[in-house]
Amino acid sequence: MRLSKMHLKTLREVPNEAEIPSHILLLRTGMIRKLVSGIYGFMPMGWKSVRKIEDIVREEMDRTGAQEIHMSAVQPAELWEESGRWSHYGPELWRIKDRNGRDFCLGPTHEEIFTDIVRNDISSYKQLPENLYQIQTKYRDEARPRFGLMRSREFVMKDAYSFDKDTEGLDKSYQDMYDAYTRIFTRCGLYFRPVEADNGAIGGSNSHEFQALTSVGESEIAYCEKCDMAATTERAGCVDAAPETDVEMLPLEKVHTPGTKTIEEVADFLGIPKEKTIKALLFVTYDDDYKENGYVAAFVRGDRDCNMTKLINALGIPEHQIEFADEEKMHQATGCVGGFTGPTALHDCRIVVDSELPGLKNMCAGACEEDHHLINVNYGRDYKGDIVTDIKTLKEGDPCPCCGAPVKHARGIEVGQVFKLGTKYSEAMHAMYVDENQKEQPIVMGCYGIGVTRTLAAIVEQHHDDDGIIWPISVAPYHVIIEEMKPGDEEQDKVTADMEEQLEKAGVEVLVDDRKERPGVKFKDADLIGIPIRITVGKKAPDGIVEYKLRREEEKRELSVEDAVAEAIALVNKERFGM
Ligand code: ATP
Numbered sequence: 001m002r003l004s005k006m007h008l009k010t011l012r013e014v015p016n017e018a019e020i021p022s023h024i025l026l027l028r029t030g031m032i033r034k035l036v037s038g039i040y041g042f043m044p045m046g047w048k049s050v051r052k053i054e055d056i057v058r059e060e061m062d063r064t065g066a067q068e069i070h071m072s073a074v075q076p077a078e079l080w081e082e083s084g085r086w087s088h089y090g091p092e093l094w095r096i097k098d099r100n101g102r103d104f105c106l107g108p109t110h111e112e113i114f115t116d117i118v119r120n121d122i123s124s125y126k127q128l129p130e131n132l133y134q135i136q137t138k139y140r141d142e143a144r145p146r147f148g149l150m151r152s153r154e155f156v157m158k159d160a161y162s163f164d165k166d167t168e169g170l171d172k173s174y175q176d177m178y179d180a181y182t183r184i185f186t187r188c189g190l191y192f193r194p195v196e197a198d199n200g201a202i203g204g205s206n207s208h209e210f211q212a213l214t215s216v217g218e219s220e221i222a223y224c225e226k227c228d229m230a231a232t233t234e235r236a237g238c239v240d241a242a243p244e245t246d247v248e249m250l251p252l253e254k255v256h257t258p259g260t261k262t263i264e265e266v267a268d269f270l271g272i273p274k275e276k277t278i279k280a281l282l283f284v285t286y287d288d289d290y291k292e293n294g295y296v297a298a299f300v301r302g303d304r305d306c307n308m309t310k311l312i313n314a315l316g317i318p319e320h321q322i323e324f325a326d327e328e329k330m331h332q333a334t335g336c337v338g339g340f341t342g343p344t345a346l347h348d349c350r351i352v353v354d355s356e357l358p359g360l361k362n363m364c365a366g367a368c369e370e371d372h373h374l375i376n377v378n379y380g381r382d383y384k385g386d387i388v389t390d391i392k393t394l395k396e397g398d399p400c401p402c403c404g405a406p407v408k409h410a411r412g413i414e415v416g417q418v419f420k421l422g423t424k425y426s427e428a429m430h431a432m433y434v435d436e437n438q439k440e441q442p443i444v445m446g447c448y449g450i451g452v453t454r455t456l457a458a459i460v461e462q463h464h465d466d467d468g469i470i471w472p473i474s475v476a477p478y479h480v481i482i483e484e485m486k487p488g489d490e491e492q493d494k495v496t497a498d499m500e501e502q503l504e505k506a507g508v509e510v511l512v513d514d515r516k517e518r519p520g521v522k523f524k525d526a527d528l529i530g531i532p533i534r535i536t537v538g539k540k541a542p543d544g545i546v547e548y549k550l551r552r553e554e555e556k557r558e559l560s561v562e563d564a565v566a567e568a569i570a571l572v573n574k575e576r577f578g579m
């Protein structure tokens with residue numbers, strides 16, 4: 001490919017909204033083009049890299065025996081009503097109507113569609129197991145699209161669905177996908193970590209997210225250096241404080257605590273540690289039609305953070321059906337008092353108590369009265385929870401739930417997720433098979449997603465410097481860029497064309513910079529777009545000498561044309577399937 005012919009427009013100025021390196025660089029290199037918020041097009045080089053990621057995904061999926069199909073992005077509402085998700089999915093679901101007013105959505109994911117196919121086509125245990133996948137465009141009307149391809153409203157996803165007879169079968173399908181994902185992200189050149197992830201209402205340790213580690217990632221991960229524990233902070237279990245079994249309960253007492261609305265203020269005022277206080281968080285919940293349907297008060301120890309994912313799992317509601325409450329309104333209904341709410345005097349409200357509070361004695365909590373707290377508050381005697389479960393977040397330095405060592409935190413980009421669904425969809429949508437004993441059974445399912453375009457952004461996030469992108473060879477739009485210093489010069493043209501031919505014969509993808517620009521401009525662009533191998537054809541071309549440089553290294557070497565070609569072919573062959 002000749003750069004002079006390529007549809008390429010690099011940018012000198014970066015649009016203001018681009019905050020992180022991958023977004024800035026993908027825009028500056030002209031690889032992606034924004035249409036509207038959260039919606040991007042791909043230009044020639046950007047699309048080439050997307051296709052390389054797709055090829056890696058395809059090869060590794062096929063290797064496991066999964067079969068590729070391709071479904072429409074448009075999905076009828078009826079299937080979503082069967083699974084119950086038409087009302088539960090919330091405003092992220094991009095709903096559309098056809099000319100007759102019939103409801104459809106643009107698929108954010110395809111569980112319903114794949115379950116529908118399998119329930120129609122599979123009836124016997126003899127047809128199982130099966131894994132079907134596609135690489136396809138997904139739509140999610142994200143509340144806050146940002147970071148370019150990272151959180152967009154239209155994106156390319158690989159989604160796979162496994163269908164098994166039983167949970168042992170699912171365990172194997174899941175492990176096969178887990179192993180395939182490990183190979184895929186390794187081949188993409190990502191530094192990543194599989195971590196245990198939240199799996200909503202389904203429960204169990206049945207999901208992993210593959211997190212590309214970078215400081216700009218939107219996911220927070222807790223991990224332990226002493227053992228293997230690694231989980232998203234949404235999911236990570238916490239160690240409860242030891243119950244104070246031999247401490248005597250003291251008489252409940254109301255104290256005047258003027259103006260102490262925060263935990264810090266009341267702890268300071270009373271001269272007690274935050275660990276002796278109870279923190280209240282107040283919420284309102286909504287039904288499927290977005291009508292308010294009740295209040296929730298959640299209580300954790302004063303130094304803890306309430307974990308929203310654990311809380312909504314405990315309540316069994318989707319994320320978009322809960323919000324912080326308007327304290328004035330909630331006061332009328334439940335008797336809470338903003339800044340002074342405790343668990344003892346509330347009414348008409350669901351009380352969720354963190355699992356460690358029942359074991360803690362003589363705590364300080366709000367009295368549900370302006371400027372007053374209660375001390376010596378004890379679970380059982382003074383208050384009870386409608387739900388008592390772990391609703392706190394594992395913080396950096398807290399003991400590891402597996403081995404007790406202090407945990408660390410890191411940030412990551414979720415590039416993929418594997419998930420054991422079990423029979424949730426097969427039961428709701430009646431996807432059954434007949435087993436060896438002629439008995440009807442629900443098919444046991446798993447689902448497995450990879451954000452292909454998000455992976456592209458994650459790769460750039462991990463592979464760049466101040467001058468531009470540094471593509472790993474496996475996903476680079478081209479392997480080699482030949483910088484011809486004086487296009488039109490007979491000798492240089494010949495050396496360039498010969499090298500191009502030899503390299504392409506060996507399967508190496510070559511971009512020739514034959515633009516009549518100053519060398520400085522050409523080198524700057526080459527660094528920006530980040531082609532892994534640069535071969536410069538200049539003054540020494542008549543002697544058969546060229547300059548050889550890797551984008552990831554500083555060193556430049558003068559080599560004979562033959563050696564430069566041989567080195568480039570050897571390197572590409574070594575790394576084209578990943579490092
Ligand atoms: P997130 O928590 O980031 O919103 P998710 O858990 O909802 O993602 P999944 O339903 O697991 O996403 O989708 C599978 C994969 O699709 C994710 O692992 C991620 O790589 C990708 N993905 C999800 N949402 C987006 C998005 N808005 N833009 C780009 N990629 C996305």
Ligand code: MG
Binds near residue numbers: 209
């Ligand atoms: Mg996910």
